[in-house]
Amino acid sequence: MNNPNARSHKEPIDSLIIYKKRTDISNLDPEERDYLESYERGEWISDLTPERVKELQAYARVTLEEREKEREGKKEIIDP
Structure with a gap:
């Protein structure tokens, strides 16, 4: 069964978005990720x-x- 909200494989892929998604989900449980x-x-x-x-x-x-x-917060402590 296909997901109607899934992106088409023909759409351009923005590498910055992919990197940000990787950052966003990096703390999830591996199975859930x-x-x-x-x-x-x-x-x-x-x-x-x-x-x-x-x-x-x-x-x-x-x-x-x-x-x-x-x-x-760390930047503020280092560079007040």
Whole structure:
């Protein structure tokens, strides 16, 4: 079964977006990361519901935001 929201293989791929996605999901459990990546490629994953995909994506966004805040906080301490 195909995912109607999956990107077409004919669309151009932006390497920066791919890098950012890798950063976003790097803290996920390896199994969940594999599921999320497969789902985003349009592959059918029976173990992941759309709700769970949204949860994983939200977790990844929050993780990235927290990392950025930590980096900014360290910069302020080093360079007041």
